[in-house]
Amino acid sequence: MQIEQTALSGVLVITPLRHRDERGFFAESWNRRSLEAAGLALPEFVQDNHSLSRQAGTLRGLHYQAPPHAQGKLVRCGRGCLYDVAVDARRGSPDFGRWIGVELSEENGRQLWIPPGFLHGFVTRAPDTEIVYKCTAHYDRDSDGGVHWNSLGIDWGVTDPILSGKDRDAPAFADWTTPFTSESDA
Ligand SMILES: Cc1cn([C@H]2C[C@H](O)[C@@H](COP(=O)(O)OP(=O)(O)O[C@H]3O[C@H](C)C(=O)[C@H](O)[C@H]3O)O2)c(=O)[nH]c1=O
Numbered sequence: 001m002q003i004e005q006t007a008l009s010g011v012l013v014i015t016p017l018r019h020r021d022e023r024g025f026f027a028e029s030w031n032r033r034s035l036e037a038a039g040l041a042l043p044e045f046v047q048d049n050h051s052l053s054r055q056a057g058t059l060r061g062l063h064y065q066a067p068p069h070a071q072g073k074l075v076r077c078g079r080g081c082l083y084d085v086a087v088d089a090r091r092g093s094p095d096f097g098r099w100i101g102v103e104l105s106e107e108n109g110r111q112l113w114i115p116p117g118f119l120h121g122f123v124t125r126a127p128d129t130e131i132v133y134k135c136t137a138h139y140d141r142d143s144d145g146g147v148h149w150n151s152l153g154i155d156w157g158v159t160d161p162i163l164s165g166k167d168r169d170a171p172a173f174a175d176w177t178t179p180f181t182s183e184s185d186a
Contacts, residue, residue: 001034006100009093011086012040012113013102014074027109029076030134042113043072045134050078053124053131059161061121062087062147062170066179069143070116072136080129081105084112085154087119087147087173092182097173099154104131117180119147123156145179146170 004013014035018025028034035042051060062085065071075084084104088095103125104110114120122131149156149163151172 001028001031001038003035003038003040006102008086008088008095008098008100008118010115011100011118014040014111014113015109016111018109029111030074042074043136045074045136047135047138048132049135050130050132053082053129053162054127055162056124056127056129057158057161058129059121059123059149059156059158059163059167061085061149061167062119062152063121064089064119064145064147064179065137065140066143066145067116069137069140070180072116073114073120073133074111075104075114075120075122075131075133076109076111077104077106078130078132079106080124080126081107082122082124082126082129082131083157084122084131085120085156086112086114087152087154088117089119089147089178090117090180090182091178093117096178097152099152101154101156121149123158123161125157147176148172
């Protein structure tokens with residue numbers, strides 16, 4: 001397994017080892033003991049999510065859950081290809097408002113660890129793309145929120161994505177008050 005830092009402190013790319021043979025491959029997509037042996041102790045996960053987006057150019061984001069329901073997410077692409085984006089939303093952070101994007105695909109097997117306190121979104125780069133991700137807090141509809149995808153200068157590679165009504169109407173980052181007041185509050 002490989003663990004790589006990104007330009008955002010705390011956001012990591014984790015790539016499990018794939019054991020390949022003539023049938024295909026086998027990989028341990030999640031193994032707490034292996035990560036801890038590599039010096040990475042992630043919080044406990046309590047919920048797994050799975051969504052399918054039928055068309056390329058589908059954008060879901062930028063989403064968060066406010067404290068005390070803030071979610072850390074370990075994201076991977078089970079089928080297809082997507083561009084996954086994390087934005088630091090912690091007002092106390094030197095990276096506040098900064099973003100990174102990573103291509104996750106069934107081919108590259110990469111995973112993105114996004115700690116609580118970050119906005120999360122992705123845009124699909126292939127039809128019938130499936131995302132699966134582990135969350136450190138349960139879904140809480142009342143603390144679920146969003147920021148407009150096109151209000152942070154993120155280069156999504158699309159100009160007219162397929163969006164939910166919620167995402168189309170989300171507030172711009174500049175007009176939004178983050179609920180994450182410091183790293184400890186995330
Ligand atoms: C997130 C969630 C949603 N739902 C229900 C609520 C709606 O009836 C339906 C679709 O929800 P939504 O439109 O919020 O789904 P996405 O647009 O994929 O939202 C997700 O996309 C971004 C990328 C994320 O990181 C979040 O996990 C989440 O915000 O599933 C649940 O029952 N449980 C859940 O955990």
